[in-house]
Amino acid sequence: MKGERLVETSNVAGAYPSLSERYIELLSQRGEKRPIRPRDVLVREGQRERDFYVILSGKVAVVEGYDDAAGKGRVVRVHGPRRFLDELSLLTGQPSFVTFVAVEPGEVLAVPLPELHDLVRQDPSLGDLILHCYLARRELLIGSIAGIKIIGSRFSPDTRRLRELAARNRVPHTWIDLEEDPSAEEMLRQLSISAQDTPVVIWRDKVLRNPSNAELARVAGLRPAAEGEVTCDLVVVGAGPAGLGAAVYGASEGLATVVVDAVATGGQAANSSRIENYLGFPAGISGADLADRAVVQAKKFGATLNVPAEAVRLEQSDGDQVVHLDDGTLLRTRTVVIATGARYRKLDVPHLAEFEGTSIYYAATLMEAAFCQQQPVSVVGGGNSAGQATVFLSAHATAVRLIIRHDDLTRDMSRYLVDQIERLPNVEVIRNAEVVDLVGDHGRLRALVVRDDKTGERREIATTVLFVFIGAEPCTAWLVPNIALDDHGYVLTGPEAATQANGAGARQPNLLETNQPGVLAVGDVRSGSIKRVASAVGEGAMAVRLIHDYLARSGRTTGQQPHLF
Numbered sequence: 001m002k003g004e005r006l007v008e009t010s011n012v013a014g015a016y017p018s019l020s021e022r023y024i025e026l027l028s029q030r031g032e033k034r035p036i037r038p039r040d041v042l043v044r045e046g047q048r049e050r051d052f053y054v055i056l057s058g059k060v061a062v063v064e065g066y067d068d069a070a071g072k073g074r075v076v077r078v079h080g081p082r083r084f085l086d087e088l089s090l091l092t093g094q095p096s097f098v099t100f101v102a103v104e105p106g107e108v109l110a111v112p113l114p115e116l117h118d119l120v121r122q123d124p125s126l127g128d129l130i131l132h133c134y135l136a137r138r139e140l141l142i143g144s145i146a147g148i149k150i151i152g153s154r155f156s157p158d159t160r161r162l163r164e165l166a167a168r169n170r171v172p173h174t175w176i177d178l179e180e181d182p183s184a185e186e187m188l189r190q191l192s193i194s195a196q197d198t199p200v201v202i203w204r205d206k207v208l209r210n211p212s213n214a215e216l217a218r219v220a221g222l223r224p225a226a227e228g229e230v231t232c233d234l235v236v237v238g239a240g241p242a243g244l245g246a247a248v249y250g251a252s253e254g255l256a257t258v259v260v261d262a263v264a265t266g267g268q269a270a271n272s273s274r275i276e277n278y279l280g281f282p283a284g285i286s287g288a289d290l291a292d293r294a295v296v297q298a299k300k301f302g303a304t305l306n307v308p309a310e311a312v313r314l315e316q317s318d319g320d321q322v323v324h325l326d327d328g329t330l331l332r333t334r335t336v337v338i339a340t341g342a343r344y345r346k347l348d349v350p351h352l353a354e355f356e357g358t359s360i361y362y363a364a365t366l367m368e369a370a371f372c373q374q375q376p377v378s379v380v381g382g383g384n385s386a387g388q389a390t391v392f393l394s395a396h397a398t399a400v401r402l403i404i405r406h407d408d409l410t411r412d413m414s415r416y417l418v419d420q421i422e423r424l425p426n427v428e429v430i431r432n433a434e435v436v437d438l439v440g441d442h443g444r445l446r447a448l449v450v451r452d453d454k455t456g457e458r459r460e461i462a463t464t465v466l467f468v469f470i471g472a473e474p475c476t477a478w479l480v481p482n483i484a485l486d487d488h489g490y491v492l493t494g495p496e497a498a499t500q501a502n503g504a505g506a507r508q509p510n511l512l513e514t515n516q517p518g519v520l521a522v523g524d525v526r527s528g529s530i531k532r533v534a535s536a537v538g539e540g541a542m543a544v545r546l547i548h549d550y551l552a553r554s555g556r557t558t559g560q561q562p563h564l565f
């Protein structure tokens with residue numbers, strides 16, 4: 001970093017404000033002042049346990065790939081007096097994705113995390129400020145080239161799997177496309193990695209060849225090592241809006257709460273680039289942002305999140321519920337909230353498997369948009385998800401074809417989306433139509449064959465990326481045979497579950513309770529639920545109230561100390 005002009009980074013998007021005198025005084029009461037000299041490392045890439053730092057004088061650089069011996073690395077940002085360091089991973093317990101190195105002599109204030117938690121409980125405005133900045137910084141970090149590197153072809157299903165896992169979990173990462181980036185091959189040659197070994201994940205001194213989801217999750221600090229058996233009051237399975245709702249209310253109301261999710265926090269909502277109908281966000285909020293906020297909130301109250309971790313079985317043992325995870329961990333708990341939502345439905349067309357891993361998507365976020373630049377794309381589906389995707393993709397693709405099976409766009413789509421779509425010059429709505437085949441070469445989609453359901457006529461529509469939003473199926477296979485399901489596989493609750501409740505004269509299940517006492521279902525996975533973010537969150541909150549009733553009735557006590565930020 002020698003010779004570089006280390007000018008303080010501007011306060012981009014309000015992410016790097018200077019702390020007021022009052023906040024610095026408050027923090028000084030809880031922290032320790034430490035002198036810094038150039039090349040002192042405050043926090044290292046990969047370091048999990050760390051203090052909250054405020055710069056009192058001098059300058060600190062945020063560096064990617066810092067080499068201690070050479071004192072070099074790529075400077076991402078530079079901060080001066082009154083600024084505080086770090087980003088969201090400090091609060092979520094993830095390792096740091098960058099190194100903080102002093103570049104000018106001065107002094108920092110180091111505040112241990114428990115002291116910070118205590119302080120923000122007394123002065124929530126400081127907590128709000130830090131949280132706001134950390135969320136903005138994560139956004140900026142994701143957009144920068146810091147973090148994990150994934151090298152692989154855009155046509156490799158494994159590259160896509162790893163990118164999706166990183167993107168859905170908001171892990172800062174850079175994707176180096178083997179097809180497009182001339183530096184990629186050279187980088188692989190230097191590491192003696194052949195193209196067959198790709199995708200490759202590189203972070204710090206680790207090089208993982210085509211790692212599994214669990215391996216990547218561990219490297220990114222998402223998933224703690226398996227613990228054998230864990231005991232708690234409440235296990236929430238699924239961390240979509242419903243599960244996160246249950247986690248926040250459960251943990252804040254004194255239940256020892258563990259949350260697991262097979263993929264990432266946020267569920268289907270995280271696939272939405274803008275949710276416009278969630279109370280309190282008149283300008284809309286992205287599903288990922290909403291999920292990040294909920295995760296920090298759940299952790300603040302002491303919930304333990306374990307992601308990615310899939311529940312594979314639920315059984316009863318000695319009056320407790322036991323949730324089995326895919327890595328063999330057992331979660332023994334008094335109560336369970338099933339919040340596993342639903343999974344997208346696939347098109348029933350020939351050649352689907354050929355293009356699935358490379359050209360077909362079931363979400364439209366910035367990650368997928370990267371594949372659509374200057375490309376013609378198509379969206380299949382007539383609901384709000386398809387409508388949102390169409391509006392979003394129109395800003396990235398050359399042309400968007402929205403294919404619906406009927407002729408009335410307003411039938412299943414909200415008026416505000418229909419209005420937007422009708423005004424977009426590069427969107428064409430193809431009505432009364434059905435996709436009947438996919439055309440392309442070597443796993444790369446070139447066109448869709450679409451049939452007009454009125455005339456029977458078939459035509460090809462140029463499409464390199466296809467987005468499918470044709471509804472979803474409940475994620476309930478892991479509940480069979482213990483939990484009663486309706487004819488479509490959704491979980492029965494309340495009076496509907498009563499006929500299946502265990503034992504003669506069994507008690508009537510409460511509104512959200514399944515046939516198994518102490519096991520509740522909320523959100524999209526529940527039979528008869530309203531498929532909306534707000535109702536999912538509401539049911540999650542309600543479930544906790546009903547769990548308290550259940551525990552009181554069954555004479556069980558709960559116990560944990562709410563803690564954290």
Ligand SMILES: Cc1cc2nc3c(=O)[nH]c(=O)nc-3n(C[C@H](O)[C@H](O)[C@H](O)COP(=O)(O)OP(=O)(O)OC[C@H]3O[C@@H](n4cnc5c(N)ncnc54)[C@H](O)[C@@H]3O)c2cc1C
Pocket residue numbers: 237238239240241242243260261262263264265266267268269270271272274275276277278309310311312339340341342343363364384385388475478522523524525530531532533534536
């Ligand atoms: C693209 C898109 C846009 C949308 N836009 C809006 C909108 O603007 N407004 C609105 O109100 N609604 C919207 N919705 C609907 C809304 O997202 C859903 O109603 C809501 O997410 C349901 O929440 P949930 O928590 O019940 O389930 P999900 O969101 O489906 O979450 C379920 C979670 O459970 C996990 N899971 C599944 N099985 C297991 C298992 N065995 N073990 C562990 N974890 C498991 C999944 O990985 C997932 O994270 C949209 C949906 C989509 C797909």
